[in-house]
Amino acid sequence: MGESAVIAGQVFNGISVASILLLAALGLALSFGLMDVINMAHGEMLMVGGYLSYLTCKFVHGPFAFLFALVVAFVGACVLGALVEVSVVRSLYGRPLDTLLATWGVSLILQQGARSIFGAIGDEVTAPQWLNGSIALHHGFLSGVNLPYVRIFIILLAAVVLVGVAVFIARSRWGMLLRAVHQDREMAEALGVNTRMVDLVVFALGTGVAGLAGSALALIAPVTPTVGQSYIVYAFLVVIVGGLGSVLGITLAALLIGLFSAGAQIFTSVSLADVFLLLMVVAFIQFRPKGIIVRRSRAIEET
Amino acid sequence: MLEGVCAAYGESQVLYDIHLHIESGEAVTLLGRNGVGKTTLLRTIVGLHPASRGKVCFDNEEISKLPAYERVRKGIGYVPQGRGIFPHLTVEENLRMGLAALGGRGKSARHSVPDHVYELFPALRQMRRRKGGVLSGGEQQQLAIGRALVTRPKLLILDEPTEGIQPSIVQQIEQAINDIRAELRIAVLLVEQYLDFAWAIADRFYVMRAGRVVDQGKTKGRDAETVAHLLKV
Numbered sequence: 001m002g003e004s005a006v007i008a009g010q011v012f013n014g015i016s017v018a019s020i021l022l023l024a025a026l027g028l029a030l031s032f033g034l035m036d037v038i039n040m041a042h043g044e045m046l047m048v049g050g051y052l053s054y055l056t057c058k059f060v061h062g063p064f065a066f067l068f069a070l071v072v073a074f075v076g077a078c079v080l081g082a083l084v085e086v087s088v089v090r091s092l093y094g095r096p097l098d099t100l101l102a103t104w105g106v107s108l109i110l111q112q113g114a115r116s117i118f119g120a121i122g123d124e125v126t127a128p129q130w131l132n133g134s135i136a137l138h139h140g141f142l143s144g145v146n147l148p149y150v151r152i153f154i155i156l157l158a159a160v161v162l163v164g165v166a167v168f169i170a171r172s173r174w175g176m177l178l179r180a181v182h183q184d185r186e187m188a189e190a191l192g193v194n195t196r197m198v199d200l201v202v203f204a205l206g207t208g209v210a211g212l213a214g215s216a217l218a219l220i221a222p223v224t225p226t227v228g229q230s231y232i233v234y235a236f237l238v239v240i241v242g243g244l245g246s247v248l249g250i251t252l253a254a255l256l257i258g259l260f261s262a263g264a265q266i267f268t269s270v271s272l273a274d275v276f277l278l279l280m281v282v283a284f285i286q287f288r289p290k291g292i293i294v295r296r297s298r299a300i301e302e303t
Numbered sequence: 304m305l306e307g308v309c310a311a312y313g314e315s316q317v318l319y320d321i322h323l324h325i326e327s328g329e330a331v332t333l334l335g336r337n338g339v340g341k342t343t344l345l346r347t348i349v350g351l352h353p354a355s356r357g358k359v360c361f362d363n364e365e366i367s368k369l370p371a372y373e374r375v376r377k378g379i380g381y382v383p384q385g386r387g388i389f390p391h392l393t394v395e396e397n398l399r400m401g402l403a404a405l406g407g408r409g410k411s412a413r414h415s416v417p418d419h420v421y422e423l424f425p426a427l428r429q430m431r432r433r434k435g436g437v438l439s440g441g442e443q444q445q446l447a448i449g450r451a452l453v454t455r456p457k458l459l460i461l462d463e464p465t466e467g468i469q470p471s472i473v474q475q476i477e478q479a480i481n482d483i484r485a486e487l488r489i490a491v492l493l494v495e496q497y498l499d500f501a502w503a504i505a506d507r508f509y510v511m512r513a514g515r516v517v518d519q520g521k522t523k524g525r526d527a528e529t530v531a532h533l534l535k536v
């Protein structure tokens with residue numbers, strides 16, 4: 001296998017990891033952009049989505065069980081997210097620090113709950129037959145590169161969800177309400193918009209998409225009670241770099257971070273790659289300290 | 304309509320025991336210098352600011368306990384000071400936002416802007432694909448009024464609609480408000496500093512000073528000049 005093939009393989013891996021990061025970060029960015037709420041339990045929505053997929057595939061059989069599992073993971077994480085919003089986030093509105101702590105508590109409860117039910121050892125979802133296999137390249141300078149169907153599927157899934165969310169925001173009635181609340185919450189309220197309901201829908205949509213990320217993740221790695229933790233840190237980095245509330249921004253950031261960490265792994269170990277990643281993010285914030293402030297003007301509406 | 308309303312920002316009280324009444328179909332103007340609490344009063348009526356005491360009633364029903372979005376759904380159109388246009392929404396989307404006051408009722412009405420708004424302000428139809436943020440002040444004001452009228456409310460609340468707007472547009476707005484009043488019998492509560500404009504629209508007036516109502520009466524037969532001196536310090 002040539003050097004270029006190794007690099008191409010890592011690029012491909014990077015893109016598939018970026019896809020999961022993107023799905024995980026999307027909900028974080030939406031709820032922060034709209035409500036100024038940082039949901040520390042967002043990572044656990046991945047975990048819940050993963051376990052829901054695992055359970056679905058355990059009890060439902062047939063070639064398309066996994067597609068059904070995706071739906072279950074999405075709906076399940078939506079419902080759980082809605083419960084968290086109504087019971088915790090809503091009552092702490094306008095108190096970001098308390099929200100941070102409270103949702104962190106929720107995150108610990110969910111992790112411990114998963115540990116009690118499923119044990120600390122990971123559970124695997126066996127990918128359906130039609131996702132077994134890979135495209136092997138035999139010609140040219142990329143000869144020897146292997147593109148597993150599973151990863152291609154994950155990339156496509158992320159692309160479909162991304163387009164879906166973008167169209168939802170740009171075209172649907174709820175999307176318009178979301179943009180209006182984001183631009184001027186008080187005016188939206190004064191025109192008859194139940195802004196808390198918009199918050200709830202957006203929050204639940206975000207956790208649902210995280211559930212999808214968990215489902216996708218379950219295809220390539222075992223689901224553990226702490227699986228959310230390992231991804232959520234990256235998701236936060238994506239949101240910071242991508243600019244809050246900008247769908248295009250976080251897509252680019254997810255690609256950047258996914259590719260960077262996959263690329264760095266060619267040359268160093270995984271943990272050293274993380275160190276480099278963190279340095280890169282720090283450097284980025286140095287150069288673009290407005291990353292967080294820009295969101296008011298760049299905003300969701302320009303997607 | 305308002306009974307003994309008081310309101311404050313934190314410790315500092317801004318409104319003292321305000322009584323204000325508007326008959327259905329009546330146009331009332333609320334006058335007063337900058338900082339006397341006019342905007343705060345309107346926000347208290349709409350529900351964007353809490354009343355610390357007193358009651359807000361609408362259609363013989365107390366609405367003080369309701370959140371803003373439920374109050375306006377009962378039939379209030381609000382045009383705030385500064386117009387409150389969503390800058391990144393198109394003109395048409397801004398108008399469709401006015402449909403939110405239907406609270407999801409009326410399937411066909413949920414998506415399309417009714418024609419009467421475009422008839423009132425024909426300029427808006429040409430601009431409907433442009434972003435609200437790029438319109439001039441006068442255009443934004445027409446948009447804000449049109450948006451408040453999308454669902455044909457029973458009461459239209461306007462906060463200084465002529466502020467910073469060129470005279471020709473002020474003329475158009477005055478015409479539009481009087482047209483809509485004649486046609487729909489909408490009640491109007493108008494906050495103004497520009498007396499001639501207020502007199503051209505209102506049946507009655509209230510004057511506020513330092514958070515209290517200090518004078519009121521009919522506009523007909525009352526020279527605007529005699530009210531003007533009340534507005535001076």
Ligand SMILES: Nc1ncnc2c1ncn2[C@@H]1O[C@H](COP(=O)(O)OP(=O)(O)O)[C@@H](O)[C@H]1O
Nearest residue numbers: 312313317335336337338339340341342343344
């Ligand atoms: N958000 C606010 N926080 C604190 N004080 C305010 C706020 N808005 C207005 N005020 C004060 O309340 C008083 C009334 O303001 P306002 O209702 O805007 O007056 P008007 O509309 O008549 O010019 C003023 O003294 C103003 O300084």
Ligand SMILES: [Mg+2]
Nearest residue numbers: 341342343384
């Ligand atoms: Mg004012």
